[in-house]
Amino acid sequence: MNGRNENQQSGAILLAGGEGKRPASLTRAITGDSTPKQFCPLVGNESMFERTRTRVSSLINADRIISVLTRTRERFYRAIVGETPSRNLVIQPENRGTAPAILYALLRVAQLDSSARVAVFPCDHFVDDDREFMRHVELAVDATDSRPELTVLLGIAPDRPETSYGWIESGESVGNGPVFSVRQFWEKPHAELAAELFYRGCVWNSSVIVARASTLLGLFIIALPNLYLSFKKVQATFGTTFEDETIRRLYPDLSTTSFSDDVLVRHGVNLGVLPVTGVRWNDLGEPHRLFETLDGLGIRHFWQAA
Numbered sequence: 001m002n003g004r005n006e007n008q009q010s011g012a013i014l015l016a017g018g019e020g021k022r023p024a025s026l027t028r029a030i031t032g033d034s035t036p037k038q039f040c041p042l043v044g045n046e047s048m049f050e051r052t053r054t055r056v057s058s059l060i061n062a063d064r065i066i067s068v069l070t071r072t073r074e075r076f077y078r079a080i081v082g083e084t085p086s087r088n089l090v091i092q093p094e095n096r097g098t099a100p101a102i103l104y105a106l107l108r109v110a111q112l113d114s115s116a117r118v119a120v121f122p123c124d125h126f127v128d129d130d131r132e133f134m135r136h137v138e139l140a141v142d143a144t145d146s147r148p149e150l151t152v153l154l155g156i157a158p159d160r161p162e163t164s165y166g167w168i169e170s171g172e173s174v175g176n177g178p179v180f181s182v183r184q185f186w187e188k189p190h191a192e193l194a195a196e197l198f199y200r201g202c203v204w205n206s207s208v209i210v211a212r213a214s215t216l217l218g219l220f221i222i223a224l225p226n227l228y229l230s231f232k233k234v235q236a237t238f239g240t241t242f243e244d245e246t247i248r249r250l251y252p253d254l255s256t257t258s259f260s261d262d263v264l265v266r267h268g269v270n271l272g273v274l275p276v277t278g279v280r281w282n283d284l285g286e287p288h289r290l291f292e293t294l295d296g297l298g299i300r301h302f303w304q305a306a
Contacts, residue, residue, distance in 0.1 A: 155203030
């Protein structure tokens, strides 16, 4: 592997701009407010956003981590981001899905280095072994060094035929490393199909993505050219006093689009999947998965009776 010194030159995008409304009754029980799940301490005392930031910073320098947030949720994250420099924050005026969020952050990265390696992380996932998980991220970064055209998704080795996750079916090995081609995506399969995918060795889609910034921007040009051009027209204002105003004017005209559904699944080229083993992982977007995670850890909080 390249080692930590070189990976410190990689960048990361933390996606924390979603509404986080699905477990709203639960987060209200925990915090007494309608706190979006990514800013809520669901497991332990840190919010999921903070846990993700800590995990990622074990491999990537903090000054190369960009957090994507939404202005309408500022009261929930203001104290968490603290003195984070503005260059490390992408503040959307409103949420328009993961595609605009990722593209906005990518263009910030590309201003400095379009060939930079970038890892994208949602902020509502539980990981029981940060070091082992980030070791797999490092392997994915290494794969994009030798194959710059690749976009690598981290796939979680499943422990059950889950019907509420997306699945990835892998194909042939890509090169000599641990990455395989993506044969097909399966989104929230019914129980019978989920069982089949489980026994066929398919993996859960973690939505953690690693690629060069230029490679991801190329996917946007193919899949969502109008969205790409809309942001490209205002890129020159990024980092200036005009950025907030141009972005504020841009967002109302944007459609809500998903990077996974509208880019990777429909128009993905040169996609690879790297299976993650030896790590317990869960997407905490649904209350029942949070309770399953806490039960597995032997943790019970005061709010669990709520």
